[in-house]
Amino acid sequence: MSTFLLSKYGRFQTLRESTGNVQLNLFIYKIKELVVPELSSLFQSKIDALCSLSYEKRIQSKQTYKQAENLLLKELGLENFKPTKEAINIKSFSESFGATGRIDSEYFQPKYEIIEKAIKSYKNGYETFDYFIENYSTGFPYKSNSYIKSNGVPLIRINNIKKGYLQLDNAIEIPRNDLELSVKDIANENDLLISMSGTIGNSCKIPKGIKAVINQRIMRITPKTLIPKFYQW
Known part of the structure; x- marks a missing residue:
């Protein structure tokens, strides 16, 4: 039932x-x-x-998935990490806005610096995210009046991106002709998607056999070097 x-x-x-x-x-x-x-x-x-x-x-x-997550945390030395509740972090102007372009207090919470330090201390080194990116796009603002219910191409919106997987059961579709509006935002197998608003940071991999397009405020990344699923943590 x-x-x-x-x-x-x-x-x-x-x-x-x-x-x-x-x-x-x-x-x-x-x-x-x-x-x-x-x-x-x-x-x-x-x-x-x-x-x-x-x-x-x-x-x-x-x-x-939990086993994989624990394995990664152990490798980074964060297996038993508990975020500090310390809310005070004193920074000079050059250390805050001068170095990051940010001045909001939330950004400089000590717990974030502890995690970043652990990653930068990894025995095999580290790189910034752009080093692992082959190409990327940030979605296209498809007009809602063009949405259709069937016989089109699925439009991936933020609510379709879950933690680690893509859900297209109730996805809106756009006419196939609209694919030409933004070719760079056509999803390819193994591309990585990251939500840039709403549930910020949710990510998933485009599975095999999916032909879809990316809506605005979603970053589509074609990774290089690393296996795509590695990014989905």
Whole structure:
């Protein structure tokens, strides 16, 4: 039942029956009127088995990702790192704005300097991020009146970028002809995406078989040297 309600056809019904201007509401009597197909027991069992397998794989993937994260932290000497609660950091003008172009106090919190120092002290050295970039773009402002629901090319927006993966289940699409508006913002396999507003810093890799374009306020990076998944931490 939950699988059907979360599917395109279930969602269409709940959205259609919802009411309200500022905040949408779905009333109980409307939920009771949703149309649900009467599927055979055998078919329901197959759906149940697939859902259970999906849940197990999700748990397994989170555990494996955590192992990878811990391995990286251990290598950097940050395995047991706990951010300091110290809120005071005295800097001269030359050490603050003169060196970074920043003057906001949040930027100079001691916890950030501790992490940066640990990375710069890594035994094999370090480089700034631009050293690992082959090329990049920052998205294109596709007009909302050109959005379509099907038979187009997925438009990757900030809400499609999750922590470590790309979610295009409910992605808006643009006409295929609009690909020519900004060729540099066409996503390629293994490109890295980083959100530049909203959930700032969320990143993911473009998986195999995806043809999509990047909306504004998203940085698309074609990396060099390092394996793309390494950046997704």
